[in-house]
Amino acid sequence: MKHFRVRNWLVNLLFCLLLWQIPSTSFSQEEEVAEEEILDETPVVNEEITLSDLMNLLSSSEGDLIVTNKNIVVGIKDASLMEDKIFYQEYHLNATDDQEHKLFFYDCSFDLGVDKPLVFNGWRYKKLNFVGCTFNMPLKFLNCSLTGHFPLLMENCTFNNDLIFEAEEKTPQDITLKQNAFHKQLIFSTELALLSIDHCVFEADTNLFKRMDEERTHYQLLASFLNIGLFRMDHCKFISHQLHNLFSVDLSNSSIDKLTMFANQMEVLNFTEAGVEKALLIDSLEIAKYIGIQNFDFPEANTNIPWDNLNGQKLALFQKGLSDLVIPYQAKTEVQLSQTLYYNDLVSMYKKFNKLYLDRGDIQSANGSYIEIKHLETLHQEYIQTVNPSTSNYINLLLNKVLYYFSDYATNPGKSVKRAWQLLLFFTFIYMFTFSEWDGMNYSFYLNQFRMFANYVESDKSIRDIYEKKVDPNADLMKEIKENYLRDRKKVPRAIVLFGEPLHFLGRLRLVLVPQLIRFFNFQPKKWENLDAGERVVSGFLISLIVITFALYVLIVKFINGFVLSVNSFVLIGFGVMPEKGVAMYITILEGIIGWFLLTIFTITLFSQVLQGGA
Numbered sequence: 333m334k335h336f337r338v339r340n341w342l343v344n345l346l347f348c349l350l351l352w353q354i355p356s357t358s359f360s361q362e363e364e365v366a367e368e369e370i371l372d373e374t375p376v377v378n379e380e381i382t383l384s385d386l387m388n389l390l391s392s393s394e395g396d397l398i399v400t401n402k403n404i405v406v407g408i409k410d411a412s413l414m415e416d417k418i419f420y421q422e423y424h425l426n427a428t429d430d431q432e433h434k435l436f437f438y439d440c441s442f443d444l445g446v447d448k449p450l451v452f453n454g455w456r457y458k459k460l461n462f463v464g465c466t467f468n469m470p471l472k473f474l475n476c477s478l479t480g481h482f483p484l485l486m487e488n489c490t491f492n493n494d495l496i497f498e499a500e501e502k503t504p505q506d507i508t509l510k511q512n513a514f515h516k517q518l519i520f521s522t523e524l525a526l527l528s529i530d531h532c533v534f535e536a537d538t539n540l541f542k543r544m545d546e547e548r549t550h551y552q553l554l555a556s557f558l559n560i561g562l563f564r565m566d567h568c569k570f571i572s573h574q575l576h577n578l579f580s581v582d583l584s585n586s587s588i589d590k591l592t593m594f595a596n597q598m599e600v601l602n603f604t605e606a607g608v609e610k611a612l613l614i615d616s617l618e619i620a621k622y623i624g625i626q627n628f629d630f631p632e633a634n635t636n637i638p639w640d641n642l643n644g645q646k647l648a649l650f651q652k653g654l655s656d657l658v659i660p661y662q663a664k665t666e667v668q669l670s671q672t673l674y675y676n677d678l679v680s681m682y683k684k685f686n687k688l689y690l691d692r693g694d695i696q697s698a699n700g701s702y703i704e705i706k707h708l709e710t711l712h713q714e715y716i717q718t719v720n721p722s723t724s725n726y727i728n729l730l731l732n733k734v735l736y737y738f739s740d741y742a743t744n745p746g747k748s749v750k751r752a753w754q755l756l757l758f759f760t761f762i763y764m765f766t767f768s769e770w771d772g773m774n775y776s777f778y779l780n781q782f783r784m785f786a787n788y789v790e791s792d793k794s795i796r797d798i799y800e801k802k803v804d805p806n807a808d809l810m811k812e813i814k815e816n817y818l819r820d821r822k823k824v825p826r827a828i829v830l831f832g833e834p835l836h837f838l839g840r841l842r843l844v845l846v847p848q849l850i851r852f853f854n855f856q857p858k859k860w861e862n863l864d865a866g867e868r869v870v871s872g873f874l875i876s877l878i879v880i881t882f883a884l885y886v887l888i889v890k891f892i893n894g895f896v897l898s899v900n901s902f903v904l905i906g907f908g909v910m911p912e913k914g915v916a917m918y919i920t921i922l923e924g925i926i927g928w929f930l931l932t933i934f935t936i937t938l939f940s941q942v943l944q945g946g947a
Contacts, residue, residue, distance in 0.1 A: 378403040378439070379401060381404055382405060383423055383450075390455075391428045394431070399437050399438070400439060401438070401440070403443065421448060430456060432458045435461070436461045438465075439463070442466065442468065442471070443469070446493065450469055459482045463488060464488045471495050475500055478505060484507045486507075489513075493515070494516050496519045496521070504523040507524065507527050508530075509530070514535075520554065528562075529566075532569075534552040534580070548656040548657065549656060550577060550579070552579070557585045558587075559586070560586060561589050565581075567596065569598075579600035579602065582602045583602060583603055584606055584624065587609065588607070593613070595616040598617075600619070601624070604628065604650050605626065605627050612635040614637040615638060617642075624648055624649070626649040632691060639696070639697035649678055682701060702741065706741040707736075710733065757895075763898060791859060897920065901923040902927035
């Protein structure tokens with residue numbers, strides 16, 4: 333029994349100790365979780381290293397070198413890495429061996445000073461990636477090469493100064509740039525097998541560009557005089573902040589196997605003397621100012637550039653004056669129009685695109701390019717007319733302007749129909765204010781209607797009495813038909829009776845129904861001068877309503893008759909007897925001439941589009 337009590341006492345003691353330990357353990361776990369959350373929320377502070385430290389890392393690495401969260405700055409020992417140039421100094425990280433390296437930079441910052449470029453010189457990489465890095469100085473890759481199957485990758489990086497790729501060797505490089513921000517220039521001076529630029533923003537730092545030569549045109553992306561295998565640019569945006577000597581992209585004098593550009597926004601694109609060998613695909617391109625296209629060569633079989641990407645008279649020839657500033661030639665000013673050779677070159681480039689669209693069957697693009705060709709021709713004719721006027725040139729100039737106004741130079745049948753309707757309505761409006769025998773509404777008609785209505789308002793007679801004074805010219809004729817042919821049906825065949833009954837019924841309906849309606853609207857049985865104030869208000873309101881209704885009736889009748897007359901004149905149907913007299917008669921003749929001309933234009937335009945579609 334005693335042993336049993338001791339055992340129970342020990343069990344209870346152990347149980348109490350266990351209960352005391354459980355809350356303590358739980359509290360410790362909560363403290364650990366809280367500490368982990370605090371550690372997670374603490375921002376990562378980049379470790380600061382010097383260029384010499386970075387050089388030691390590059391030289392000592394034999395496998396993969398991953399540099400993460402580092403802030404690379406200039407140290408005291410970095411003077412040995414500096415090389416003097418003519419007007420500036422550069423920091424050079426020169427390759428120490430011929431080994432192939434794999435190098436990865438993540439979330440690093442390079443801050444050597446705005447005027448101190450950093451040069452990676454002579455390195456060989458199997459793989460080179462920069463992700464989430466910031467460069468506050470010019471960065472240059474000089475004679476560096478990639479030996480692996482992966483392109484040099486720069487993603488989510490910010491370049492606050494120049495980024496330059498330069499190589500003396502002819503080995504093509506693969507470079508991929510994704511979602512980067514460039515604030516100065518991106519310059520390529522090396523052969524490229526692949527250049528892919530995707531979702532990048534080129535926003536010029538005005539302070540940096542204003543320090544550059546103002547007598548020279550600069551580009552935010554410079555890839556001229558190069559051989560490029562595949563050049564792909566998608567969803568990029570160029571912002572120059574209205575710097576007059578800053579253009580967007582320069583591909584002049586480059587030879588490109590395949591060029592694709594989709595959904596890009598830029599101000600100036602330079603294709604001068606460039607050539608695309610295999611395929612050219614451009615769509616959703618927004619150009620604000622110019623496209624340099626002098627001697628631009630592209631394959632007709634594999635070129636797809638809808639004219640919507642080039643329209644707006646943006647094609648230009650880039651000339652240079654005494655300075656290195658580019659002067660776009662677009663044949664818009666008198667000085668430019670006087671330069672015949674440049675004018676012919678520009679028109680020939682437009683025609684080259686027009687021929688491309690015709691061969692491909694892209695009628696919409698062919699029409700758009702043809703319209704701009706005719707615009708240039710019209711401007712040139714205007715200039716010729718000012719310096720050397722002639723009758724034939726003046727007639728051709730007028731015809732071009734008329735063709736543009738009515739049919740976009742015979743490319744838009746829909747516009748011809750629209751202009752025809754506008755002219756029909758214009759002449760209809762004129763005919764509404766002239767006398768026509770079709771409706772009988774002349775000056776006397778309005779005077780008689782006014783006299784009848786004024787007589788009713790002024791007198792105490794009913795409107796029926798006043799209306800019945802108006803003689804209906806058909807009343808006697810209807811009475812004769814009723815008595816001679818319809819009352820005694822034995823005098824004429826039954827067929828005549830059957831035909832005459834409806835005619836007589838309609839006439840009687842008019843003679844009976846109208847007076848009944850007039851009797852219903854006999855709103856003023858007394859003279860106007862005998863009405864009290866309340867009656868005058870009511871009567872005045874009804875008179876105004878009647879006048880408005882009569883005016884609407886006249887307008888509707890005149891519009892219908894005028895429109896029918898306008899259509900008749902416009903389409904040259906002709907008249908048995910001319911319903912218009914005086915000036916209106918000559919207006920109908922004029923409308924007939926215009927209608928003949930417009931119908932001819934519409935026919936030519938329609939057949940032109942049908943034949944192009946068939947071709």
